[in-house]
Amino acid sequence: MTSNDSSPSDDDLHVLAAECYLGLLDAEGVRSVAVRRLRDGDFDAAVREWERRLMPLADALAPVAPPDRVWYDIEKVIVAGAPRAPKMRIWDNLNFWRYFGVSTCGVGLAVAVLAGFYIDRPAPLPFAAATLASAANGSFVATAQHRASGTLLILSPSLVRLPAGKSAELWLIVRGRKPEALGVLASGHAVAIDLTPNQLGAPMDAVALAVSIEPMGGSPTGEVTGPIIASAKFSLR
Amino acid sequence: MNDLADNGDRAHAERASLIACLTQISHGDKSALEDLYRRTSSKLFAVCLRILSDRGEAEDVLQDVYMTVWSKAARFDAVQGLSPITWLSVIARNRSLDRLRSKKRRFAAMDEAAKIADSAPLADALLQASDTGAKLFRCLEDLEDRAAAAIRHAYFGGLTYETLARQNDVPLGTMKSLIRRALMRLKVCLES
Numbered sequence: 001m002t003s004n005d006s007s008p009s010d011d012d013l014h015v016l017a018a019e020c021y022l023g024l025l026d027a028e029g030v031r032s033v034a035v036r037r038l039r040d041g042d043f044d045a046a047v048r049e050w051e052r053r054l055m056p057l058a059d060a061l062a063p064v065a066p067p068d069r070v071w072y073d074i075e076k077v078i079v080a081g082a083p084r085a086p087k088m089r090i091w092d093n094l095n096f097w098r099y100f101g102v103s104t105c106g107v108g109l110a111v112a113v114l115a116g117f118y119i120d121r122p123a124p125l126p127f128a129a130a131t132l133a134s135a136a137n138g139s140f141v142a143t144a145q146h147r148a149s150g151t152l153l154i155l156s157p158s159l160v161r162l163p164a165g166k167s168a169e170l171w172l173i174v175r176g177r178k179p180e181a182l183g184v185l186a187s188g189h190a191v192a193i194d195l196t197p198n199q200l201g202a203p204m205d206a207v208a209l210a211v212s213i214e215p216m217g218g219s220p221t222g223e224v225t226g227p228i229i230a231s232a233k234f235s236l237r
Numbered sequence: 238m239n240d241l242a243d244n245g246d247r248a249h250a251e252r253a254s255l256i257a258c259l260t261q262i263s264h265g266d267k268s269a270l271e272d273l274y275r276r277t278s279s280k281l282f283a284v285c286l287r288i289l290s291d292r293g294e295a296e297d298v299l300q301d302v303y304m305t306v307w308s309k310a311a312r313f314d315a316v317q318g319l320s321p322i323t324w325l326s327v328i329a330r331n332r333s334l335d336r337l338r339s340k341k342r343r344f345a346a347m348d349e350a351a352k353i354a355d356s357a358p359l360a361d362a363l364l365q366a367s368d369t370g371a372k373l374f375r376c377l378e379d380l381e382d383r384a385a386a387a388i389r390h391a392y393f394g395g396l397t398y399e400t401l402a403r404q405n406d407v408p409l410g411t412m413k414s415l416i417r418r419a420l421m422r423l424k425v426c427l428e429s
Binding site: 065 | 326388416417421424
């Protein structure tokens with residue numbers, strides 16, 4: 001039985017949606033579907049449809065009771081009123097959680113490519129900026145804006161030239177803390193990162209960004225492993 | 238039939254109470270989060286464990302999932318037709334896959350997980366799954382074995398075409414067309 005009632009392009013859309021949801025695509029494919037999901041409602045709906053179709057795979061797993069300590073740890077954090085556990089990664093808080101499925105289509109793509117999504121909307125003026133430039137590898141500008149939830153960093157579309165098989169990874173540098181990975185930069189894509197005050201943990205003019213060259217897909221250890229090609233502190237405007 | 242109707246009612250009631258929990262959580266009600274945790278954590282822990290095959294990491298991610306729910310419950314949108322447990326499972330799966338990828342240990346983990354998965358009796362799955370679930374398992378059974386296995390592995394392992402091709406020792410193009418064909422058949426079967 002073939003799908004006579006649907007056009008080839010329709011079939012393509014549903015297959016691509018499944019590939020997106022399952023995470024079958026390579027890095028380039030992932031980037032393009034993540035963007036398409038945000039712009040193409042039909043495609044986004046098709047991905048959600050696969051989410052529903054395949055969910056029985058997870059539902060069929062026999063339940064496993066977690067140890068009590070998991071709840072105690074959650075309770076501790078909530079009762080203490082601490083906004084988030086510090087070990088959480090910063091892009092967990094990207095403000096596009098409504099599109100939480102993007103992370104499936106973009107697992108491994110640490111920073112979403114949401115240029116259009118953020119930049120098409122009227123935004124408050126930036127209060128701080130940092131320019132990162134590297135003669136050999138490219139440059140970009142980062143700006144910080146106040147948001148109700150904290151601080152929104154926007155990185156202008158960057159031109160990142162890299163050796164084959166390498167990725168450029170962005171790091172948040174705050175004095176007294178280990179550099180925190182913010183994600184992998186893709187050439188030509190703007191990036192938006194939402195930080196709660198707790199995640200930032202310092203005034204903006206005490207915060208810097210750095211870019212290092214890492215193995216494809218980002219640092220395997222969660223720490224900087226390659227050369228830092230650019231870094232800059234934010235200065236207030 | 239009565240059983241089925243009862244099951245349906247129960248599922249409906251469970252769904253309604255989970256939605257109520259999420260609503261209360263979005264207003265900052267801590268006891269609602271505890272209630273949600275009691276009702277759903279075993280299910281979500283199973284998802285994390287299945288993907289990560291490491292208890293410590295699964296516990297970390299599970300905690301992460303509920304912290305996310307605590308701060309993002311307001312984003313749950315029942316209107317979109319996702320059931321709350323599906324929403325939660327999607328978060329658990331995404332977070333676990335993120336962790337798996339970030340750890341770069343997915344090949345070892347997947348080999349283990351694949352063994353566990355392949356030895357899991359399908360009958361159990363059929364018994365536990367809902368009606369729609371049973372249909373998915375029937376449709377998967379109709380697919381070529383290799384394609385069905387690849388779809389399961391991708392679902393729980395976030396494996397790319399490239400990895401699947403390597404693991405199955407077939408050219409990339411062959412793996413792609415095998416899975417694409419299977420996905421179309423699966424869709425048609427599920428909609429029939």
